[in-house]
Amino acid sequence: MPPPNSQASGSNRKAQLGLFTGYVLAGLGALIGALLLIISLWRPETFYGLRSMASDITAPAGDVGSVGRVETRNFFESIAGYYDAGSKNAELERELAVARVRLAEARALEQENARLKAVLNLNNGEMKPVAMSRLIGSSSSSARRFAYISVGSDNGVEVGMPVTSPKGLIGRVLEVGSGTSRVLLLTDSESMVPVRRATDNVVAFAEGRADGTLRLRLINLGINPLEEGDIFVTSGAGGLFRPGVAVAMVTQLENDGAIARLLSNPAATDVVVIEPVWQSEVLEAADTALSEDVTVE
Amino acid sequence: MERFDNKARRDAFGSKINRDQSPVLSYGLPWLSILLASLTPLWPIITPAPIVPPFAFLLLLSWRMLRPDIFPLWAGLPLGFWDDLFSGQPFGSAILLFSLTFIALDLIERRFPWRGFWHNWLTAALFITVYLPAAVLISGAALSLLQFSLILPQLLLSVAAFPIIMRIVALLDTIRLLRIKTIG
Numbered sequence: 001m002p003p004p005n006s007q008a009s010g011s012n013r014k015a016q017l018g019l020f021t022g023y024v025l026a027g028l029g030a031l032i033g034a035l036l037l038i039i040s041l042w043r044p045e046t047f048y049g050l051r052s053m054a055s056d057i058t059a060p061a062g063d064v065g066s067v068g069r070v071e072t073r074n075f076f077e078s079i080a081g082y083y084d085a086g087s088k089n090a091e092l093e094r095e096l097a098v099a100r101v102r103l104a105e106a107r108a109l110e111q112e113n114a115r116l117k118a119v120l121n122l123n124n125g126e127m128k129p130v131a132m133s134r135l136i137g138s139s140s141s142s143a144r145r146f147a148y149i150s151v152g153s154d155n156g157v158e159v160g161m162p163v164t165s166p167k168g169l170i171g172r173v174l175e176v177g178s179g180t181s182r183v184l185l186l187t188d189s190e191s192m193v194p195v196r197r198a199t200d201n202v203v204a205f206a207e208g209r210a211d212g213t214l215r216l217r218l219i220n221l222g223i224n225p226l227e228e229g230d231i232f233v234t235s236g237a238g239g240l241f242r243p244g245v246a247v248a249m250v251t252q253l254e255n256d257g258a259i260a261r262l263l264s265n266p267a268a269t270d271v272v273v274i275e276p277v278w279q280s281e282v283l284e285a286a287d288t289a290l291s292e293d294v295t296v297e
Numbered sequence: 298m299e300r301f302d303n304k305a306r307r308d309a310f311g312s313k314i315n316r317d318q319s320p321v322l323s324y325g326l327p328w329l330s331i332l333l334a335s336l337t338p339l340w341p342i343i344t345p346a347p348i349v350p351p352f353a354f355l356l357l358l359s360w361r362m363l364r365p366d367i368f369p370l371w372a373g374l375p376l377g378f379w380d381d382l383f384s385g386q387p388f389g390s391a392i393l394l395f396s397l398t399f400i401a402l403d404l405i406e407r408r409f410p411w412r413g414f415w416h417n418w419l420t421a422a423l424f425i426t427v428y429l430p431a432a433v434l435i436s437g438a439a440l441s442l443l444q445f446s447l448i449l450p451q452l453l454l455s456v457a458a459f460p461i462i463m464r465i466v467a468l469l470d471t472i473r474l475l476r477i478k479t480i481g
Contacts, residue, residue: 036389139385
């Protein structure tokens with residue numbers, strides 16, 4: 001059956017004119033879209049305000065959703081827990097015994113650590129987190145990798161702040177609304193983080209590949225010293241991310257580096273911590289120096 | 298006096314006496330469903346790669362194929378505007394792609410007015426296959442061959458999901474035509 005079509009114009013002048021106007025308007029729409037697209041590719045920050053406003057308004061829905069995500073997982077886990085309760089109990093007791101020993105060792109180490117730091121006169125550079133939040137959504141059907149968090153400028157979040165989870169780095173804040181922010185995930189192809197191998201000082205850049213993995217590009221080219229299973233942490237270069245946050249594990253070697261898997265998968269993360277920019281004074285100083293130079297010239 | 302059969306006064310859309318379709322519902326529901334589908338990024342799904350089908354686009358295709366007279370040709374502008382606010386694509390990409398989709402669908406419909414299930418699915422598959430790579434192309438990401446191989450699962454999922462979306466839209470269509478307005 002042909003679908004009902006009121007737009008078939010035939011010889012009706014008025015209908016023909018209406019159809020023509022429709023095409024003109026649709027063409028105009030496409031043109032406006034193309035213009036906006038060019039502007040936002042050229043100056044990505046142009047529409048930030050508009051977008052953050054929209055996500056501020058719809059954030060409550062995302063918030064409920066993220067609670068739902070965590071709770072459904074807990075629900076299924078608690079059901080699954082009944083099936084192997086006995087063997088799990090035995091296993092846990094064994095683990096507890098081991099853990100007690102380890103705890104005692106760790107306490108000793110901690111004391112020694114504190115003593116040595118005191119000797120060296122180092123202050124431990126611990127950062128106070130700016131805010132805690134849940135990931136309330138992600139750009140799940142776009143080729144870009146963004147996530148949304150439910151805190152914004154009202155909570156002191158600023159553009160550029162690193163976002164971490166207990167398992168490692170997640171990304172950095174890209175756009176701030178009053179109650180939500182957009183996070184550039186590490187796996188986005190525009191994201192780049194300076195990293196180093198946890199065990200020594202092999203430095204590299206971790207580039208997003210948009211498929212959940214990172215590409216590690218070594219800075220010192222030569223014989224590739226990497227091995228599968230190497231852990232990479234942030235190096236602190238650039239001043240944005242504090243050093244020593246876990247980032248990725250090498251899974252596959254390449255000529256000039258490696259492909260690495262993200263340690264903190266955003267999908268499995270409940271709560272994230274927004275940390276202040278590590279060396280904000282230095283970054284600001286660098287910025288002002290640059291702009292002053294420009295004005296002098 | 299002979300009694301009327303009770304069913305004679307009713308059909309699938311409700312009572313035929315004293316009731317009429319509400320224009321707000323019958324024109325609002327298609328718009329509302331697409332606007333809501335644009336909010337997919339706020340679903341509690343956080344994916345390491347693009348995998349979730351572009352539901353707003355699929356709903357738009359379905360509505361346009363099922364009821365060509367609901368949306369004006371320029372509907373791509375407002376619908377795309379809303380989609381761009383949430384999708385993570387650069388602003389303007391959905392406005393452009395939705396507008397072009399409306400124009401292309403209209404041209405195709407003029408050429409092939411008689412359609413069936415398979416024809417609809419094939420047309421939709423064609424549109425999705427053009428839409429997703431085009432969206433990658435204008436996403437502002439660093440382009441490589443990897444980007445295009447990444448959207449293959451999403452592409453297959455979207456094409457496979459289309460008949461289901463079409464059924465959902467057909468269901469919404471019966472709701473849309475319910476006689477809820479009381480006359481007199």
